[in-house]
Amino acid sequence: MLRCNDYIFAESLEEAYKLNQKKNNVIVGGNGWLKLRKRQWGTVIDLSGLGLDKIDENDEEFRIGAMVCLSDLENHKGLDKYTCGAVKDSLKHIVGTQFRNTVTVGGSIYGRFGFSDVLSIFMAMDSYVELYKGGIVVMSEFAKMPYDRDILVNIIIKKKPLKIGYSSFRNQSTDFPVVTCAVAIGEGRIATVVGARPSKADIRTDSAEALEDINDYAIKTAKSFDYQSNMRASAEYREHIAKVLIKRTVERIINN
Amino acid sequence: MEIKLWINDKLITDNVEPDMPMLEFLRDKGCLSVKRGCETSNCGLCTVWLEGKPVLSCTMPLMRANKKHITTLEGLRKEAAEFGAFLADEGADQCGYCNPGFIMNVLALERDIEDPTDEDIKEYLSGNLCRCTGYTGQFRAVKKYLAHKRSVKADE
Ligand SMILES: Cc1cc2nc3c(=O)[nH]c(=O)nc-3n(C[C@H](O)[C@H](O)[C@H](O)COP(=O)(O)OP(=O)(O)OC[C@H]3O[C@@H](n4cnc5c(N)ncnc54)[C@H](O)[C@@H]3O)c2cc1C
Ligand code: FES
Ligand code: FES
Numbered sequence: 001m002l003r004c005n006d007y008i009f010a011e012s013l014e015e016a017y018k019l020n021q022k023k024n025n026v027i028v029g030g031n032g033w034l035k036l037r038k039r040q041w042g043t044v045i046d047l048s049g050l051g052l053d054k055i056d057e058n059d060e061e062f063r064i065g066a067m068v069c070l071s072d073l074e075n076h077k078g079l080d081k082y083t084c085g086a087v088k089d090s091l092k093h094i095v096g097t098q099f100r101n102t103v104t105v106g107g108s109i110y111g112r113f114g115f116s117d118v119l120s121i122f123m124a125m126d127s128y129v130e131l132y133k134g135g136i137v138v139m140s141e142f143a144k145m146p147y148d149r150d151i152l153v154n155i156i157i158k159k160k161p162l163k164i165g166y167s168s169f170r171n172q173s174t175d176f177p178v179v180t181c182a183v184a185i186g187e188g189r190i191a192t193v194v195g196a197r198p199s200k201a202d203i204r205t206d207s208a209e210a211l212e213d214i215n216d217y218a219i220k221t222a223k224s225f226d227y228q229s230n231m232r233a234s235a236e237y238r239e240h241i242a243k244v245l246i247k248r249t250v251e252r253i254i255n256n
Numbered sequence: 257m258e259i260k261l262w263i264n265d266k267l268i269t270d271n272v273e274p275d276m277p278m279l280e281f282l283r284d285k286g287c288l289s290v291k292r293g294c295e296t297s298n299c300g301l302c303t304v305w306l307e308g309k310p311v312l313s314c315t316m317p318l319m320r321a322n323k324k325h326i327t328t329l330e331g332l333r334k335e336a337a338e339f340g341a342f343l344a345d346e347g348a349d350q351c352g353y354c355n356p357g358f359i360m361n362v363l364a365l366e367r368d369i370e371d372p373t374d375e376d377i378k379e380y381l382s383g384n385l386c387r388c389t390g391y392t393g394q395f396r397a398v399k400k401y402l403a404h405k406r407s408v409k410a411d412e
Binding site: 001002003004005006007009028030031032035036044046048092093095096097098099101102103173174 | 257275296297298300312316317319361365382
């Protein structure tokens, strides 16, 4: 349960940033993950009064506010079209409708969770986070950055001529994924992201020629990641599943 | 903290602790259909509508409902009873504990998706866990209920 002494709706990003510099304070997104932490906070900082719950689309990019909930992302027509349904495919297995109406994309990306479907799909695209102080950072770099006290304001996706696909494997529907896989093909390159290994998503980029033999590409790419065992699956099993997901996702994109 | 909101269209003002969960607040206000089935935002039992959208009242911060409308099963008695009859006809419930959250989400599905496929129905309702059944009775009840509502609408 979220425990705190005070709850403040920030009136500006500057105010939120200042409040967030205190170790005892914390930003709340959708409270999905935060509420699981057993801790008494000083002030909980709420960003929902700052207009960050919108998705703007123009010819060049999508700009997604940190407070957009996962279902608004999932149901956005422009994103669905741009990603051939891959964003929807990445989100639809996360817990349930009510949960995705509650939790936010900002909290999901800021968390950089190992199991994250959300991080996996964004990483495959030409995407960036916009931090209040840290400026604009490439998604794969942000994933590696240590947790600090900055504020994630927006997520930006540059519209590149890419074909995108997403697959995940779960032991049981709506559970955390055993392996996630996002692929983007275009501009002479292929980028493959594999996450939930169970460590967080990472990316491999090759020239499109690597796809002459899809099976070979899937085996080599799956092998290039590191895997560990946990209660959901063994490392060997994960690598095997990753290979299958990469192959299927590539084939689906190519045949689409 | 001062809070002012509508619960089932009734205006309520109150002074609450900053970390009062929405779920406990609603129960305090007499909405005992709202229950907690888990500690991890996983079961869907606590489902209420915030401005018409189904959300988890165990998770959504209460203060975000300030100046907004919350709907609980208590505010949807007629619809709930109508769907409840379909559940009973299919022998869908066993202990019935999961029912309030499930019904709230079925009624949200009805409003959200015009002519849902089987897959749409399953996906929309996948966040409502039931520990007793295998969901097939519920699924039949939802299909029959939605078909019934469509035929009533077509007749109008
Ligand atoms: C039971 C359960 C199952 C889940 N299953 C999956 C799954 O299968 N796949 C998947 O991808 N995800 C899954 N998730 C994660 C979920 O999708 C969200 O990513 C998670 O709840 C965090 O989002 P939130 O909006 O709830 O953030 P919160 O929990 O509110 O915040 C998370 C963290 O981010 C910080 N934060 C939030 N917003 C900002 C901001 N704008 N700037 C800086 N810091 C910020 C918070 O301080 C906190 O540290 C699951 C979560 C739960 C609880
Ligand atoms: S009580 Fe289980 S999801 Fe809210
Ligand atoms: S009938 Fe018992 S939990 Fe669903």
